[in-house]
Amino acid sequence: MGITRAGISVVNLGLESFAKSLEEQKVGVIHVEWRPPAGGDPEKIKLLSLLERDEVDRANREGIERVLKSQPVLVGIKKALEAIPGMREDMFLHAGPPVTWDRMCGPMRGAMIGAALLEGLADSPEGAERLLRSGEIIFEPCHEHSAVGPMAGVISPSMPVFVVKDKALGNYAYSNINEGFGKVLRFGAYGPEVIKRLRWIEGTLAPALAAGIEEAGGIDLRNLIARALHMGDECHNRNVAATSLFTRAFMPHLLRAGLSNDIVGEVAKYLSETDHFFLNLSMASCKAMMDSLAGLEGSSLVRAMTRNGTEFGLKVAGTGEEWFTAPAPFVKGLYFPGYKAEDANPDLGDSSIAETAGIGGFAMAAAPAIVQFVGGSPQEAIDYTREMYEITVAKNGNFTIPNLNFEGTPTGIDVRKVIATGIAPFINTGIAHREPGIGQIGAGLTRAPMECFEKALKRLAEEFG
Amino acid sequence: MVKKNTYWDSSSLMTISSKLGSLKGIKQVGAVMATEQNKKLLREAGLLTDEAKSAAPNDLVIVIEAISEDAARSALAAAEELLRAGRPAPRERLIRPKSLESALDRNPQANLALISVPGEFAKLEVLKALRRGLHVLLFSDNVPLEDEIELKRLAKEKGLLMMGPGCGTAIIDGAGLAFANAVRKGPIGVVGAAGTGLQEVTTLIHRSGSGITQAIGTGGRDLWREVGGITMLQGMKLLEEDPETEVIVLVSKLPHPDVERKLANAIERIEKPVVVDFIGGNPTLIREAGGIPAGTLEEAALRAVSLASKRRYVPKAFTMRGEEILSKAKAEYKRFSGRQRFVRGLFSGGSLCEESIAILTGLIGPVYSNTPMDPELKISGLQPGKGNTCIDMGEEEFTKGKPHPMIDPGQRQERILREARDASVAVILFDVVLGYGAHPDPAGALKPFIEEARATAERKGRYLSFVASVVGTEEDPQGFSAQVRKLEDAGVIVMPSNAQAVRMASLIATRGKLKGAFGLR
Numbered sequence: 001m002g003i004t005r006a007g008i009s010v011v012n013l014g015l016e017s018f019a020k021s022l023e024e025q026k027v028g029v030i031h032v033e034w035r036p037p038a039g040g041d042p043e044k045i046k047l048l049s050l051l052e053r054d055e056v057d058r059a060n061r062e063g064i065e066r067v068l069k070s071q072p073v074l075v076g077i078k079k080a081l082e083a084i085p086g087m088r089e090d091m092f093l094h095a096g097p098p099v100t101w102d103r104m105c106g107p108m109r110g111a112m113i114g115a116a117l118l119e120g121l122a123d124s125p126e127g128a129e130r131l132l133r134s135g136e137i138i139f140e141p142c143h144e145h146s147a148v149g150p151m152a153g154v155i156s157p158s159m160p161v162f163v164v165k166d167k168a169l170g171n172y173a174y175s176n177i178n179e180g181f182g183k184v185l186r187f188g189a190y191g192p193e194v195i196k197r198l199r200w201i202e203g204t205l206a207p208a209l210a211a212g213i214e215e216a217g218g219i220d221l222r223n224l225i226a227r228a229l230h231m232g233d234e235c236h237n238r239n240v241a242a243t244s245l246f247t248r249a250f251m252p253h254l255l256r257a258g259l260s261n262d263i264v265g266e267v268a269k270y271l272s273e274t275d276h277f278f279l280n281l282s283m284a285s286c287k288a289m290m291d292s293l294a295g296l297e298g299s300s301l302v303r304a305m306t307r308n309g310t311e312f313g314l315k316v317a318g319t320g321e322e323w324f325t326a327p328a329p330f331v332k333g334l335y336f337p338g339y340k341a342e343d344a345n346p347d348l349g350d351s352s353i354a355e356t357a358g359i360g361g362f363a364m365a366a367a368p369a370i371v372q373f374v375g376g377s378p379q380e381a382i383d384y385t386r387e388m389y390e391i392t393v394a395k396n397g398n399f400t401i402p403n404l405n406f407e408g409t410p411t412g413i414d415v416r417k418v419i420a421t422g423i424a425p426f427i428n429t430g431i432a433h434r435e436p437g438i439g440q441i442g443a444g445l446t447r448a449p450m451e452c453f454e455k456a457l458k459r460l461a462e463e464f465g
Numbered sequence: 466m467v468k469k470n471t472y473w474d475s476s477s478l479m480t481i482s483s484k485l486g487s488l489k490g491i492k493q494v495g496a497v498m499a500t501e502q503n504k505k506l507l508r509e510a511g512l513l514t515d516e517a518k519s520a521a522p523n524d525l526v527i528v529i530e531a532i533s534e535d536a537a538r539s540a541l542a543a544a545e546e547l548l549r550a551g552r553p554a555p556r557e558r559l560i561r562p563k564s565l566e567s568a569l570d571r572n573p574q575a576n577l578a579l580i581s582v583p584g585e586f587a588k589l590e591v592l593k594a595l596r597r598g599l600h601v602l603l604f605s606d607n608v609p610l611e612d613e614i615e616l617k618r619l620a621k622e623k624g625l626l627m628m629g630p631g632c633g634t635a636i637i638d639g640a641g642l643a644f645a646n647a648v649r650k651g652p653i654g655v656v657g658a659a660g661t662g663l664q665e666v667t668t669l670i671h672r673s674g675s676g677i678t679q680a681i682g683t684g685g686r687d688l689w690r691e692v693g694g695i696t697m698l699q700g701m702k703l704l705e706e707d708p709e710t711e712v713i714v715l716v717s718k719l720p721h722p723d724v725e726r727k728l729a730n731a732i733e734r735i736e737k738p739v740v741v742d743f744i745g746g747n748p749t750l751i752r753e754a755g756g757i758p759a760g761t762l763e764e765a766a767l768r769a770v771s772l773a774s775k776r777r778y779v780p781k782a783f784t785m786r787g788e789e790i791l792s793k794a795k796a797e798y799k800r801f802s803g804r805q806r807f808v809r810g811l812f813s814g815g816s817l818c819e820e821s822i823a824i825l826t827g828l829i830g831p832v833y834s835n836t837p838m839d840p841e842l843k844i845s846g847l848q849p850g851k852g853n854t855c856i857d858m859g860e861e862e863f864t865k866g867k868p869h870p871m872i873d874p875g876q877r878q879e880r881i882l883r884e885a886r887d888a889s890v891a892v893i894l895f896d897v898v899l900g901y902g903a904h905p906d907p908a909g910a911l912k913p914f915i916e917e918a919r920a921t922a923e924r925k926g927r928y929l930s931f932v933a934s935v936v937g938t939e940e941d942p943q944g945f946s947a948q949v950r951k952l953e954d955a956g957v958i959v960m961p962s963n964a965q966a967v968r969m970a971s972l973i974a975t976r977g978k979l980k981g982a983f984g985l986r
Contacts, residue, residue: 003600003638004576004638010579013565015581024640025901028572032563033561035563042585052596053596179501195720279787337510371476372474383560384559390567443479
């Protein structure tokens with residue numbers, strides 16, 4: 001009986017002495033390290049109060065149910081033009097929110113030039129640049145076509161793409177195939193060796209992978225991610241376990257697909273050398289999971305976070321297809337020999353779909369091997385993951401973290417919580433050189449800009465105001 | 466530098482090279498495992514020395530480009546150090562929840578939120594708590610009235626209690642919240658719109674040997690017309706339905722007449738006895754509704770205890786024997802000099818101040834105050850007292866940016882010294898509030914200032930009388946009798962309740978003239 005029925009248990013916000021008094025009385029109490037919400041900004045607090053309502057919570061619960069139910073499976077490889085909805089002969093997709101040629105960063109311009117050369121639309125980089133500047137090629141974000149691509153994320157019509165199907169909800173997501181390390185298109189390189197590599201991917205690798213996937217009848221990606229998290233990957237900046245797991249699951253099927261020894265050998269070599277092979281699959285999986293939030297009215301959950309190297313873009317479930325943008329932040333990171341912070345391009349790529357879905361930086365506690373990027377100690381990695389629980393609405397039981405007593409990864413970023421706590425989502429990411437073609441020069445971490453979330457909050461509040 | 470067959474992972478090596486790179490005189494650093502890929506990187510950076518070129522993939526290579534040999538050598542030494550030291554031991558850290566949501570995530574059983582954040586931020590936190598099914602005690606002040614109404618309506622709709630804003634105390638299911646005393650369990654349930662009033666009543670119940678089921682605070686504005694007593698009505702209903710509650714006590718400062726009528730209607734429907742002390746309220750209305758009006762907080766407590774123990778209540782102005790009261794009073798006033806005749810009340814408890822004004826006005830006439838009954842008698846709390854004065858030192862002019870006098874006695878200490886310099890002052894009347902959250906030794910903190918004030922007066926040929934009451938129980942962290950003893954050591958007359966302290970102060974200030982009013986001979 002009594003007022004609280006089960007016996008009183010207190011949450012204390014404010015004066016810590018009140019919590020201490022309760023402890024003295026042996027009353028259960030948990031003290032909140034409270035700070036003024038939204039940094040004390042009265043305007044934002046008003047918006048937050050307006051959004052503190054059941055409709056939003058209900059929509060978010062529905063959204064989270066979809067995300068947790070989602071079951072991405074790799075079902076095939078197809079040409080972008082055939083696979084990706086809305087793709088056209090004269091269209092190049094790119095990472096991040098929409099961007100015009102004028103505002104494109106160096107690496108993305110380089111990748112666009114490479115794509116024009118690959119497609120045979122120009123025979124020199126200069127010719128390609130003229131074409132791209134002319135407006136004859138349409139640039140659209142991958143995200144607006146159910147697709148994602150790391151770094152520049154450029155996908156042109158003839159490129160082969162992974163086809164990932166969400167077996168639970170039926171939607172599809174797409175991503176290009178990882179080119180490996182060094183001089184690669186995604187970092188804006190477009191020299192002959194880059195084009196040659198892309199042609200090999202299109203002509204040799206993609207058909208072989210496709211044959212193996214067909215033989216396998218699809219490969220469950222959620223399962224691979226879950227296992228990789230137990231093996232030290234967070235599936236954004238570290239994919240070596242996931243790639244190994246994929247290879248292990250895939251090779252028997254590849255061998256049964258009736259390909260020549262030479263081709264099997266080339267594919268095996270590629271898989272063994274490409275630590276980030278799985279990144280593109282991880283991203284497509286996350287995209288499939290998060291697209292289940294599309295059109296979820298009233299929901300304050302984040303559906304996409306992405307960067308085009310110029311701007312950071314945010315999409316929220318309850319605000320349709322609108323992008324909330326802010327200048328792309330710089331990445332705080334560690335550099336390869338010979339490079340330093342001044343060489344870095346601002347944050348770039350669709351790969352932050354991983355954090356949007358609750359892995360990557362959000363699962364940092366699962367990846368002790370790369371904690372150098374977050375300060376050096378496994379404890380700090382755990383702290384980062386713990387902090388992300390403050391801005392998410394659920395724990396994903398499909399993806400657990402051994403180091404946190406198998407707690408699920410923090411999932412479902414709530415715009416309201418981001419604003420209230422002032423904690424911006426944390427993103428693990430690679431660093432591209434600002435000049436096209438040089439490639440990756442380091443890796444590190446950054447935070448999504450608050451400005452995007454502030455804009456989204458305002459729009460969400462308008463729906464109820 | 467080449468270390469044969471030494472494996473370090475690339476991210477650790479990047480950390481090392483960034484540390485070395487920040488040393489003085491270092492232009493660039495390459496720290497890598499000597500794989501073909503990494504050697505290519507070194508070459509591009511102009512760091513591929515011959516030694517590095519011949520290193521094998523399992524070898525660790527550190528190449529340093531510096532402005533001088535000395536700089537390079539010290540960087541190499543630093544590199545050796547870093548490689549030997551390994552990684553620093555992880556710091557142990559306990560991350561506390563930063564929001565109500567994450568606290569609930571860790572403890573989903575939590576069922577009450579105790580909120581004392583600045584008032585301007587309180588609404589959002591209360592909304593969150595109520596929407597997640599938590600009862601709320603909102604200690605914070607400065608919450609707009611319309612927000613209070615909105616939040617209380619929401620709470621009521623959800624069947625939750627929203628105590629406050631400005632609710633300083635409550636005892637819910639045995640837990641003393643905010644400023645509360647260690648009070649035993651018993652048959653009496655209390656609802657109060659007056660913080661220290663609630664503390665006075667619950668501690669008097671305890672010291673009379675009885676105890677309480679619940680002490681529900683409502684916040685000071687609950688009985689305003691706009692709020693309409695939402696929380697008090699809810700609290701009454703809870704206590705009515707609670708099988709352990711046999712007697713209900715309501716305490717409040719003066720309610721709005723409309724609300725008082727609403728409460729009277731509710732009292733009429735309740736079968737359990739309801740004892741009511743609305744300071745300065747309408748006893749007839751309460752009596753007609755079947756309630757039992759009480760004139761003071763003490764009377765409310767003692768009537769409730771009598772009802773619960775089925776004993777008759779005998780009203781008494783003083784608990785002590787009459788002769789003793791008179792001789793104590795006389796021992797004080799016979800030492801006064803000519804002009805000394807006023808009472809100055811310095812309170813940490815707002816309801817105790819209000820009750821004192823009500824009683825004093827009836828006994829010795831108008832009382833100036835920063836919270837007067839009659840707006841004409843309003844003075845600022847920061848002004849010196851005039852005539853008979855009672856100051857609520859928990860009011861805004863004292864607490865803006867400073868701690869409440871129940872926590873920090875500083876302002877009261879100064880005020881005592883100031884009143885001592887006024888030749889017209891006869892008695893300084895005050896309260897000492899104990900309990901959780903209060904100062905660990907309020908009597909001890911006041912004692913030297915009382916002694917100094919008395920010495921100041923004596924140097925001018927006057928005698929200053931001190932009368933106090935202590936709100937608390939033996940079980941409180943400060944211990945009731947220990948605090949009483951400290952005050953008595955300082956020559957303070959300590960009375961068993963605020964009401965009796967006020968009467969004693971009046972008796973002394975009027976140099977015994979009031980003894981007839983108290984039935985003393």
